[in-house]
Amino acid sequence: MTKFTDLKLDPKVLKNVAAAGYDTPTPIQAGAIPPALEGRDVLGIAQTGTGKTASFTLPMITMLARGRARARMPRSLVLAPTRELAAQVAENFDVYAKGTKLTKALLIGGVSFKEQDLLIDRGVDVLIATPGRLLDHFERGKLLLTGVQIMVVDEADRMLDMGFIPDIERIFSLTPFTRQTLFFSATMAPEIERVTNTFLSNPVKIEVARAATTSETIEQAVVKIKPSRKDRTAKEKRDVLRALIVQEGDACSNAIVFCNRKVDVDIVAKSLKKHGYNAEPIHGDLDQSKRMEVLNGFRDGNIRFLVASDVAARGLDIPSVSHVFNFDVPSHAEDYVHRIGRTGRAGRSGKSFTICVPSDAKNFDAVQRLVEKEIPELASPIAEAKSEEKPSDNAEAQSEKPKRSRRRRGSSKSDAPEVEATEVKSEPPEAAAQEAPAKEQKQEKQEKQNNPRNGRNRDNRVVGMGDHMPGFIAKSFDERRTG
Structure with missing residues (x-):
């Protein structure tokens, strides 16, 4: 079995890896690190939660140990689709680069340009950024990319979903042709394949699992419901969500609830709070400080339920998530893989539940085709609760209703003769009847x-x-x- 000590990493890096509690690399790490250290381009395809971040940070730190950064000219560049994923890469860099003199800068939205400019002006070895904020700095003349030796694109398929591929292509054109490129993705869409064919030079392809597969440690299920009325769909889905949480009981120590729309994230979080659950929302419209506060609270165990949009489906390295609930079936089938990949990480077991209404049938079929398996269907916990009601109570309720209705009908009949009697008494005498x-x-x-x-x-x-x-x-x- 391969050990980290067999991968020719820098001794300081090996020391930091051991201090973090790791001694055996994951398959993607064992496959990607050796060719990366040789200076070759790497195309890594692996499902989420397999350790892709360490696959490029460890060889990057080893290779950058020699050399010195210059002002406004970073020596390496890591592109991430979301602020959370970029921040996670920065945290990993701090852990694995401890004891080295390498410097980094994190360029993400929601943070002051001035603070980021100061870091760039001093010179950084590793620049970790989201595409939009990186181009903002470049267009303001605060950054040069001609000194980039190593370029990393992480979660490329998510970049495609978020519309960042044109920005990625432009950034590629601003970096030297001689750069080394490490390209990682969980799925390989045709557009991703086109980019790799254009910008990677004879890459080593490491595919440790079939693209878009789900972990075997995750127990998956779907609950299909038919709302009583179209305008009650959202409410009845929230009822099912709470019933699933109750059904799981203490086994559901913490969970991420995924919604397709930001407005639904807020509504579901408020609904859970109203019913006594410790829940907080996270989506792209929140301030960066608030997003980090919520994430840290969820990591520390102070928040039990994290209600999220797909912005949180990537880059959340929280090993102990017990459950994932898909309040909505994702519009893109690939997002299903990333959502449920938040649980069952690092060999742990996990559970995922998907709530599906008739309008989601097409998207759910696409999910099953992508993962190439039939997801087991569970009966609605609300329907089961109704079926467990005592039949004697139902019979009694049904028998009471006709009695009440018969009593009302009887009373109306008894009143009718009195009305008719008064009408007979009020009839005119015979003379008046002739004049009428x-x-x-x-x-x-x-x-x-x-x-x-x-x-x-x-x-x-x-x-x-x-x-x-x-x-x-x-x-x-x-x-x-x-x-």
């Missing part, structure tokens, strides 16, 4: 004369003139002519 037809005929004739619509409007009103009608309108034509 004559009066009725006279009244009907008068209405026909007074109503210009020939009796169709029986209340003697003219439409549009309110309750009052001038007298001359009610007169017949004969009366008007004689008058």
Whole structure:
């Protein structure tokens, strides 16, 4: 079995790796480090959580031990799709470069340009950045990329999803042709393959697992529900989410809940808080300081549920996440792999649950095609709870309802004869009954004369003139002519 001591790393790096508690490299590390130390381009394909970060930081530190940085000209460049992943790479660099004189700068959004400019002006050996912030510094004339010797692109498939590929291509064009390129991705979309063919020179390809596979240590399941009404879909999904959490009990020590939209992240987090759960949201609209505060709280165990958008699906190195809940089926099937890859890391076991409604069927089918396996379906925990109700209670409730309705119908029938009796008592005597037809005929004739619509409007009103009608309108034509 290969050990880190067999990989020809710098003695200081080996000491720091041992201090971190590692002695055996993961497959992607064992495959990528030797060719990287030889100066060759590397194309690494491995699922998330397999240790890709150390695959490039360890050889980078070893190779940069010789040489010196110049002002505004970094010697190496690491590109990451999100602030969180860039910050994680910076943390790994600090751990593995301890005792060396190498310097670094972290260029991400949400941090003052002035502080970052000061670091660049002093000269840095390793520049870790997101593409947008890196180009901002370059366009302001604060940065030169002509001294880059090693360039790393991490989570390239996520770069593609976020629309960063044009920026990546431009950054490649600003770096020297002689640079060494280390390119890492969990999946290989056609666009990613085109970029690697264009900018990598005869790379060593290390594929430790089939692209877009899920870890065998993760127990996956899907709960398919059919909402009672379309406008109640979100609420009923939140009910199912809480029922799943209750069903898992103490086994769910902490979890990440993924939503497709930022607005749903906030709503789900508020709903969990309302029902007594310790939950916090994290998405791209939060300030960087708030995002780091929430992440640190989740890592430290102070926050039990992290409700996140896909910005948190990459780069969260939290080994002890017990569960992942997909509140929404991801729009991109590859995101499913990265989401559930937050659990079951480093050989640990984990569970993932996906809530699927009929409108998600197409996306869910795409997920199953990508992972090439059928995800087991579970019955809705809410439906199971309803089915466990006592049948005697249901029968009693059903029997009570007809009794009440019959009682009401009986009472109405008993009242009817009294009404009829009063009506009989109020009938006119025989003389009045004989006069009634004559009066009725006279009244009907008068209405026909007074109503210009020939009796169709029986209340003697003219439409549009309110309750009052001038007298001359009610007169017949004969009366008007004689008058």
